[in-house]
Amino acid sequence: MKQVIRVGILSVSLLSLSAFGEEAAKPKYQHPAYGMAGCGLGSVILKENTQGMQILAGTTNPIYGTNTFAMTTGSSNCVEHTPSYAKLEQEVYIGANLNDLKADAARGQGARLTGLAEVFGCADVDAFGKVSQSKFETIFAGTESNHVVENYHQVLSASSLRCSRVVSAG
Amino acid sequence: MWCLLGNRLAQTLFAQSRAPSSLEELLQRAESLHLADSPRWRKILFIPDRAYASDKTLIQDPRFFLGPRGKHFPATELRATLQSFFENRMIPTGEKTSQSVFCVFPARYRFLNEHLNLDARFPDKPQCPSFEKYLKFTDYERVSVVFSHYFMNSPSSMFGHTLLRMHHRGSTPILEKTGQLDDAVNFSAYPDNSNPVLYALKGLAGGFPGRFAIMPYFTKLQEYSNYESRDLWEYELTLTHEEIKWMSLVLWEQGFFYSDYYFLDENCSYVLLLLLEAAKPEVRLTGMLPLYTIPADTVRALQEAKMIRGVKSRPSNLSRYVSYANQLTPTQRDILKIKMSQPGAPMPPASDQNCDKICQSQVLDAGLELIDYREHLAGSMKPKEYGPLREQMLLARAKTGIKSEQKEVTPLSTQPELGHHSGFFLLGGGRHTEFGNYGLFEWRPAFHDVASESLGYGDGMEIRFMDTELRYYPKLHRAELNRFTALRILSAPPSYFLINSYAWELDMGLDHPLWCQSGDHSCIGLYLQGGVGKRVDLLGSRAIAIAMVGPRMGVVDDKKRAYIGPEMSLSLLLRPFDRIGWMTTARRFALYGRRWRVIDTEIESLLRINGVPQWDVQTGMKYGNQKTLEYHFGLLHYF
Numbered sequence: 001m002k003q004v005i006r007v008g009i010l011s012v013s014l015l016s017l018s019a020f021g022e023e024a025a026k027p028k029y030q031h032p033a034y035g036m037a038g039c040g041l042g043s044v045i046l047k048e049n050t051q052g053m054q055i056l057a058g059t060t061n062p063i064y065g066t067n068t069f070a071m072t073t074g075s076s077n078c079v080e081h082t083p084s085y086a087k088l089e090q091e092v093y094i095g096a097n098l099n100d101l102k103a104d105a106a107r108g109q110g111a112r113l114t115g116l117a118e119v120f121g122c123a124d125v126d127a128f129g130k131v132s133q134s135k136f137e138t139i140f141a142g143t144e145s146n147h148v149v150e151n152y153h154q155v156l157s158a159s160s161l162r163c164s165r166v167v168s169a170g
Numbered sequence: 171m172w173c174l175l176g177n178r179l180a181q182t183l184f185a186q187s188r189a190p191s192s193l194e195e196l197l198q199r200a201e202s203l204h205l206a207d208s209p210r211w212r213k214i215l216f217i218p219d220r221a222y223a224s225d226k227t228l229i230q231d232p233r234f235f236l237g238p239r240g241k242h243f244p245a246t247e248l249r250a251t252l253q254s255f256f257e258n259r260m261i262p263t264g265e266k267t268s269q270s271v272f273c274v275f276p277a278r279y280r281f282l283n284e285h286l287n288l289d290a291r292f293p294d295k296p297q298c299p300s301f302e303k304y305l306k307f308t309d310y311e312r313v314s315v316v317f318s319h320y321f322m323n324s325p326s327s328m329f330g331h332t333l334l335r336m337h338h339r340g341s342t343p344i345l346e347k348t349g350q351l352d353d354a355v356n357f358s359a360y361p362d363n364s365n366p367v368l369y370a371l372k373g374l375a376g377g378f379p380g381r382f383a384i385m386p387y388f389t390k391l392q393e394y395s396n397y398e399s400r401d402l403w404e405y406e407l408t409l410t411h412e413e414i415k416w417m418s419l420v421l422w423e424q425g426f427f428y429s430d431y432y433f434l435d436e437n438c439s440y441v442l443l444l445l446l447e448a449a450k451p452e453v454r455l456t457g458m459l460p461l462y463t464i465p466a467d468t469v470r471a472l473q474e475a476k477m478i479r480g481v482k483s484r485p486s487n488l489s490r491y492v493s494y495a496n497q498l499t500p501t502q503r504d505i506l507k508i509k510m511s512q513p514g515a516p517m518p519p520a521s522d523q524n525c526d527k528i529c530q531s532q533v534l535d536a537g538l539e540l541i542d543y544r545e546h547l548a549g550s551m552k553p554k555e556y557g558p559l560r561e562q563m564l565l566a567r568a569k570t571g572i573k574s575e576q577k578e579v580t581p582l583s584t585q586p587e588l589g590h591h592s593g594f595f596l597l598g599g600g601r602h603t604e605f606g607n608y609g610l611f612e613w614r615p616a617f618h619d620v621a622s623e624s625l626g627y628g629d630g631m632e633i634r635f636m637d638t639e640l641r642y643y644p645k646l647h648r649a650e651l652n653r654f655t656a657l658r659i660l661s662a663p664p665s666y667f668l669i670n671s672y673a674w675e676l677d678m679g680l681d682h683p684l685w686c687q688s689g690d691h692s693c694i695g696l697y698l699q700g701g702v703g704k705r706v707d708l709l710g711s712r713a714i715a716i717a718m719v720g721p722r723m724g725v726v727d728d729k730k731r732a733y734i735g736p737e738m739s740l741s742l743l744l745r746p747f748d749r750i751g752w753m754t755t756a757r758r759f760a761l762y763g764r765r766w767r768v769i770d771t772e773i774e775s776l777l778r779i780n781g782v783p784q785w786d787v788q789t790g791m792k793y794g795n796q797k798t799l800e801y802h803f804g805l806l807h808y809f
Contacts, residue, residue: 096388097350098550100396103538106564107531108573115350115388118342125344129573136568145550 086121086165087149093119094152095145102140105132120156121164131159193256196286197249205285206245209451214277214420215244216429218444219457228444230379231427233262236271251278255292263426273298274426277419277448301422308384308418310353311411312337313449314404315442315478317469318394319486319583320628322661327398328633329617330465330586332439333357335387335404349404349484352387355421357441379428380441382421395486396548401581402484405469407477409449417449439468446477453477460593464616466586466626473587485579488669491539493579494532495667501525502533503667509537510668513559517566527570534567535574540668582629589626591784591808592616598788598804606645610802613638620660620743621751621778622786630662630673630705630714637679651694654680662705662716673703673716683726683733683761695726699737716741722759733768735761749780757794770794784808 094101097112104110109129117128132139139151156166191199205211216227226242227234235241236259237250251271260268261275272279272295282288314335321327334355337346345351359378394400409417429441440463443455458471472478485493498506501524508515517533518525525533541547541556541563553560596612614637618627637655642648655677662673677699701720708715718741723734737759744752754775761768772794778786784807791801 093388095550096386096392099542099547100392102564103542103567106538106567107535108571109576110574111348111350112388114344114348118345118351133568133571133573137565140564 086119087167090116090119090149090152090165091145094148098145098148101148102136105129105136105139108133120152120166122156122161122166124161127161128163131155131161191291193253196252196288196291199286200248200252200282201245203285205282206248208281210281211248212244213444213448213451214281214423215240215247216424216444216448217244218440218447219454221457228429228441229424229427230430234427236261248282251275252282252286255279255282255288255295258296261426270296270298272296273301275423276301277416277423280419304422305418308336308353308421309339310336310414310418311339311341312406313409313414313417314406315446315469315472316354316390317403317405317465317586318398319401319403319586320631321398321400322628322631322659322663327400328659331394332442332465332468333390334442334445336384349387349391354385354387354390355382355442355445356385356390357382357438357445378430380430380438381428382424382441382445384421384425391484392548395484396542397546399486399488399543399546401486401489401583403469403583403585404482404484405472406479406481407446407472408479409446409477413449417445420445420448437463439463439465443468443471446472450477460615462615464592466589467592469587470591481585483581483585485581486583487539487543488666489581489583490579491536491543491669492582492666493577494536494539498532498536498667499529502529502536505530505533506537506540507668509533509559509563510540513556513562528572531567531570531572531574534563534570537563538567543669584625584627586626589618589624590622590780592618594806594808596788596804596806598802600800600802600804602643602800603798605643607643608802609642609644610804611640612804620662621753621776621788623749623751623780624711624745625748629664629711630660630716632658632660634658651680652682656680660716662703662714664705664707664711664714671705673705673718675699675701675703675718675720683724693726695724697722697724699723701737701739703739712745714743716743722761731763731766733761733763735759735767750778752777770796778806 093116097115100110100112101116104113109126113129113132114125116132117123117125120128122128135155139155140148141151142148153166156163200206212225216229217225218228225244227240227244229235229241235247235250236254237243237246240247240250254271257271259271261271262268263274272292276298279288314337316333316335318327318331318333320330335349336353336355337349338352341351357380359380391402394402424445440456440459443459447453447455453475455468455471455475458474459467469478495503505518505525509517517530538560541553541560545551545553545556547553593615594612595614596610598610599607600610601607614634616635617633618624619632619634620630634655635657637653637658638651639653641650641652643650656679658675658677658679660673660675663671665671677697679697680694681697682693683695683697699720699722701718703716703718703720706715706717707713717739719736719738721734722737723732725732737757739755739757741753741755744750752775754773757772757774759768759770759772772792774790774792774794776788776790778788780786786806786808788804788806789802791799793799
């Protein structure tokens with residue numbers, strides 16, 4: 001009986017010790033051995049396999065389904081701000097913050113919207129907020145982040161806003 | 171002493187003035203300069219300061235060590251590193267990839283170059299394009315330690331978590347405030363199985379590899395602020411540009427390898443401190459911590475090292491909702507209530523005198539935060555229950571055309587480092603109606619109970635870990651373990667408008683079961699108790715009542731008896747002032763074993779008064795266990 005209790009105490013302690021392991025309990029995306037080569041927004045676009053499938057890394061699974069970020073290949077990590085990269089970055093940013101962005105846009109301002117103004121290169125944050133609110137229905141008509149990027153590009157190029165990283169819709 | 175210093179100075183000057191040298195010469199110079207003992211070198215190798223003499227690094231990955239036994243011998247590793255530079259060794263960085271030692275270990279190179287002038291010896295060292303890119307990208311201006319507050323509904327997050335926010339250079343003030351485009355540095359374990367027992371065993375034994383990762387800060391904001399609804403506290407550090415650069419170099423080196431991850435000591439918070447020491451080797455952080463590491467203690471260590479420049483909060487989804495909801499008028503609350511219960515009900519027309527456009531926008535702002543909280547909504551997750559209502563509310567909100575005010579939301583939590591320290595011991599004495607007077611010693615390495623001041627901790631949270639109470643009865647000449655609480659968790663969060671919280675508890679350890687005969691001190695057994703219930707605030711958080719019901723079970727050693735039965739309890743916590751906590755609990759239970767049962771009531775009361783910081787006086791009484799009564803007084807010190 002003493003043995004049983006000893007084993008019992010041990011398991012109870014062990015189970016309770018596991019409480020210290022913050023993070024460890026969550027299912028995690030396994031980083032490939034790239035070291036720190038992925039950085040900033042680049043770090044979310046790691047090359048996952050030979051097909052060049054790219055997914056968001058380093059966050060808990062329930063938040064970001066892999067589908068949201070399944071994109072075609074084309075950019076490496078720590079990439080410079082080329083136009084094609086700009087669009088990819090916008091797509092990642094919008095996908096990772098979509099719910100909050102919609103709420104911010106509906107309110108005409110907010111932290112995520114400020115970030116988005118920067119990602120689009122729009123200096124006038126207030127005006128960007130105003131456009132996001134007034135064109136809410138048009139911008140967020142699609143449910144996928146790439147639709148939202150396209151819609152934003154159209155709305156922004158049709159507006160009087162100056163945004164350095166928006167390709168005018170042609 | 172001066173003589174020695176002069177000698178070293180001469181050697182350094184000599185080293186820098188002379189051009190290329192042979193490996194032997196460099197090795198000799200490194201040895202005479204005692205480079206392997208330098209704090210910088212030790213921190214690059216991730217060797218923490220410990221209470222006992224040890225040169226062991228935390229890195230587990232064999233590829234990190236260029237020499238044999240490098241894990242234990244920094245001097246051997248230094249020699250092997252120099253040799254590897256001479257050989258331009260290729261280091262495996264992936265299954266099929268490898269990179270030059272110059273590109274994998276830039277921090278080691280920089281350190282040795284500063285002392286041995288390696289640049290002169292290796293004028294044609296290999297180019298490292300991906301490292302150069304990385305360096306350009308990680309040209310951070312400032313660094314903050316971010317504390318993610320206690321999250322009671324997940325055992326792995328109960329003690330909080332720390333990560334780093336890396337501030338990019340040249341942010342506009344408004345962008346800087348949002349943190350949206352900054353990066354995060356996070357250290358976490360990569361478990362390979364989800365079996366809880368194996369998981370705990372492996373966690374203790376260091377079976378999980380831990381890794382650093384750099385990621386956009388917004389992914390962490392989504393995860394903590396929204397998905398788990400935890401307030402974040404950001405502590406901006408006093409690191410210089412040069413120190414941040416060292417950190418980037420060390421991070422790059424660490425990025426290729428994994429280190430041990432232990433739950434108790436070498437966890438996320440401890441390893442982050444080690445990284446900060448690598449950036450600033452003269453600061454003492456890991457040496458400040460006891461055998462185990464609690465995230466809030468690491469914030470205190472930084473504070474004592476005077477490394478904190480300022481603190482900012484980032485309120486959680488729940489904090490944001492409560493802030494919105496608190497500003498609603500009764501009319502607005504009625505509208506929101508109807509809206510949430512009847513998603514199809516139309517909003518009052520905009521011209522409605524009772525609720526105009528501004529009024530409606532406020533209702534919708536609160537409603538949207540409420541839905542996001544209930545849905546744990548983050549990223550681009552689809553709402554499960556309130557999808558159509560959320561869309562409808564968003565559209566209605568956009569149509570009001572009203573820009574919401576940028577208001578400062580007060581977080582529901584308080585700064586973790588303001589709270590009492592996480593461990594305590596208690597010395598005191600008491601009297602038991604049957605056994606006479608006793609001396610009392612209680613020790614608890616972690617963490618908090620509701621009778622202590624709640625500043626810095628969660629409202630209605632309690633975690634007692636390895637709480638051990640020893641007694642000495644002089645009359646009986648007997649010292650005994652009176653109680654050992656391996657783990658007790660109580661989560662009784664407050665409820666808010668339209669947010670109905672439930673309470674739960676879990677308790678396990680060793681105690682004296684009720685039917686033990688008087689004087690039978692060997693009668694001690696394992697117990698396990700759980701319960702669910704409800705908290706009711708009677709006078710705000712100054713007086714709260716918690717009712718619980720659940721099973722209790724256990725096994726007693728000597729009597730070879732196992733028992734099980736229901737238990738219900740009613741607790742009343744009074745806090746007339748912040749520094750006074752008075753908790754009284756009445757329990758009624760019926761326990762059944764083979765051919766016997768016990769039905770009894772127990773009443774326990776504990777009063778704790780905080781005097782000076784980290785010191786409390788405590789008095790308590792307990793009635794029950796065959797109508798015995800005991801009471802005690804004691805002095806409690808948090809450490």
